[in-house]
Amino acid sequence: MEKILKKSIRIYNTLSKDEKKFLIENSKILCFKKGHLVHKGDETCLGLIAVNKGSLKAFISSDSGKQITLYKLYEGDICLFTAACKMKNIHFDINLICEEDCEILLLPVDLYEEIFKNSKKISNYINEIVMARFSDVMWILEQTVFHSLDKRLANYLLNLNKKDIEITHQKIADELGSAREVISRLLKHFENDNILKLNRNKITIINNNALLEIAEK
Amino acid sequence: MEKILKKSIRIYNTLSKDEKKFLIENSKILCFKKGHLVHKGDETCLGLIAVNKGSLKAFISSDSGKQITLYKLYEGDICLFTAACKMKNIHFDINLICEEDCEILLLPVDLYEEIFKNSKKISNYINEIVMARFSDVMWILEQTVFHSLDKRLANYLLNLNKKDIEITHQKIADELGSAREVISRLLKHFENDNILKLNRNKITIINNNALLEIAEK
Secondary structure (H helix, E strand, O other): OHHHHHHHOOOHHHOOHHHHHHHHHHOEEEEEOOOOEEEEOOOOOOEEEEEEEOOEEEEEEOOOOOEEEEEEEOOOOEEOHHHHHHOOOOOOOOEEEEOOOEEEEEEEHHHHHHHHHHOHHHHHHHHHHHHHHHHHHHHHHHHHHHOOHHHHHHHHHHHOOOOEEEOOHHHHHHHHOOOHHHHHHHHHHHHHOOOEEEEOOEEEEOOHHHHHHHHHO | OHHHHHHHOOOHHHOOHHHHHHHHHHOEEEEEOOOOEEEEOOOOOOEEEEEEEOOEEEEEEOOOOOEEEEEEEOOOOEEOHHHHHHOOOOOOOOEEEEOOOEEEEEEEHHHHHHHHHHOHHHHHHHHHHHHHHHHHHHHHHHHHHHOOHHHHHHHHHHHOOOOEEEOOHHHHHHHHOOOHHHHHHHHHHHHHOOOEEEEOOEEEEOOHHHHHHHHHO
């Protein structure tokens, strides 16, 4: 357990003996299959989650099923909003789903609250994580409000850092908070301009510079 | 000074003698005229700001001048992001403008950092404020991505809680992160449906129920 805590709580080594003991005694390991919804809006309130293996996606969804990805969590990342019920002033609901098979460290919600209130180091650490997530969401807001979709799509494709991208149009639409048809149209438009080539569930970038130009316009 | 601190720092009375002394000795009062840009992106880094009189608007803006309001600050409210340069993991820039003549309490940025690091109570309090602002921004993101503009406009008008609203279409567009022409068209559409009446810089709501219906659809 201590090995996992060291890996997922970056400040673990700086904690006091008592704080370490508290975490070791109270943390649990959970395993989930790919596709498992670990946290659903306000229906679950697990506690603090740290990723030991696999990856998860945090997203919000509308009544009509539209989704927008907020951020992704990989090994060593922490998710706080699965403890939202114990966090003052949090009035939004996120969902958290396993993108691969996952092994997760969980500090149950009441214990999370206890150590958060009593340890200045942990409180400051949590604060830093909140700021990072806040920055992620501000970036998405800016992208959504200020940048046109073609620019966002170009940025998205470039950030994947691959020539051959295996992905469905639906997946891209979900990530960018758009509709599949809109993304397909835009991709087709890029293909017509010889920027990329579309195959079934695969996108091949053939003119990286042109894509960069759109991303930076 | 103590009177102002009590008013603007909700937890002031619960602080230790030393913490109170620190705040009293290091806080400054600043006065600004309506329209003054108190904080501009990453160009200024003042510190923690508490509103004593007046109101301010926090917003982000794009290169093309498009704006979106994040939240407003009234008497007793605190703005943290004016100390962003000292906050780990904050990677976004907000602007802060006086909507009326303002009197502001400022805890300069280095002193803010000192008390934040050393006082668990203040660190937790700041954490709560960050969560509240985070919630505001999540609300805006949800409105922007998921709700159609007519619904957002109806909600906006209803939230002003007035029958006669003196406001320009440009102002509404700025608040909703839209364009003036789009808002004017929507308002005209509402007028055609006998939901409201438009006059120069004034909107009169004549069918509140119809507006509610749009807001809740």
